[in-house]
Amino acid sequence: MIPEHGRSTEEILRELASRGEGDTDWRGGRVFSLVYHAGDAHEDLIHRAHALYASANLLNPMAFKSLKQMEREIVQSTGALFHCSGAVGTVTSGGTESILCAVAAYRDRARKKKPWIRSPEIVVPRTIHPAFDKAAHLFGVKLVKVDVDAEQRVDLQKVAKAIGWRTILIVGSAPQYPHGVIDPIAQLGELAQEKKLPLHVDACVGGFMLPWLERLGRPIPKWDFRVPGVTSISADLHKYAYAGKGASCLVWRSIEDLRYQIFVATDFPGGIYASPTLIGTRPGGPIAAAWAALQGMGADGYLALAKRAVDAADALRAGIVAVPGLKLLGRPDATIVSYTSDVDVYALADRLEARAWSIDRQHRPASIHLTVTANHAPIVEAYLADLRACVAEVRANPSLAKSGQAPMYGMAAKMPLRRLVASQVRKVIADMYA
Ligand SMILES: Cc1ncc(COP(=O)(O)O)c(C=O)c1O
Secondary structure, eight states: OOOOOOOOOOHHHHHHHHHHGGOTTTTTTOSSSOOOOOHHHHHHHHHHHHTTTTTOOOTTTTTTHHHHHHHHHHHHHHHHTTTTTEEEEEEEEHHEEEHHHHHHHHHHHHHHHOTTTTSEEEEEEEEEHHHHHHHHHHHHHEEEOOOOOSOOOOHHHHHHHHHTTTEEEEEEEESSSOOOOOHHOOOOOOHHHHHHEEEEEEETTTTTTTHHHHTTOOOOOOOOSTTTEEEEEEEEEETTTOSSOOOOEESSHHHHHHHGOOEEEEOOOOEEEEESSSSSOOHHHHHHHHHHHHHHHHHHHHHHHHHHHHHHHHHHHHHHHHTEHHHHHHHOOSSSSEEEEEEEEHHHHHHHTTOOOEEEEETTEEEEEEOOOOOOGGGGEEEEEEEHHHHHHHOOOOGGGSSSHHHHHHHHHHHHHHHHHHHHHHHHHHHHHH
């Protein structure tokens, strides 16, 4: 309830702080994909930058020239990092918004260039992020999902086969979220050029990590604008750029393609309304915080963070393969680790959660996911010790697969009627709002 009388600033802030005390301990590295933390001093910088522009609104770039300039600088820095000096683009609220904007723009591009296509299709790997399913659902486009090989990279021959006269776009990931594997972007680029199709690279999770890994000498296959067929890239600032939440970047090679992102309404009595992203009001806080994160960290800061993250990921991988019965999935392309087990994976996840780790459970195949950041360097040994103990517990007591959350995850993963799974999940979420 809105209180009858306003409360004091101190009282409100005290209550807000105490409300968060029961949340998972992300500063302590117990969470693996939801938060990217680069230390308290950096956090303080992005909070203060955010506060300076918390009420500002980039809906009108004439009124907020400061924010427009920050957006331009963020996009130019991102384009340069991805080897395209003339790149253009927009800052959005997150990976999903960048992807929604890209799909809507490519749909409208096809409407203009290939008006005979009534049911447009986008060819994507099976491992593509569900933001593309959401975009397809919202914008009336069909996703044609292509299988992956044993290393979880999209199968090129199957991509070639999936392309038809209705195809308007090809998508690959750098890397994909579930196993951290980079799709063969150079080959997808050749295919895209051969078929005269655009190619979007979803680098939401990897965009601000892969360039530093390459500079550290890791063997990173080409995935950015150096691949001639790549026409656009989504890359999240609020992930490995360690910006505050609510910031991503959609970068285009050409202004001609960006144009399709811009929506204009001319009949509104409130005036001509133009908007390049999905949202109307564009909060200034996340843009200022993202700009501050790039400035505060600098290339040397990001290199140091990437080194810590990749060393932690390598140490986790080495510790995991040393446990009998555990197996890594995918390839060590980036800083994502994913593993499966010969004991029930979901029982293992329950046991790890009982030891205060926040666990990302995956399916097809059943596995556990870790997006590893610099903040995880100090917890590697503690995680591995708990993992060894939990594997032993589940091995000694296989009936753990029948208790806790394990049966629910197991059933949801295997149930053939996916619509039934969706309707049950929808009910659970609706109940949270009821
Ligand atoms: C590869 C990839 N694409 C898109 C997204 C969606 O990003 P967001 O959660 O910021 O909307 C994610 C999020 O993890 C991702 O890993």
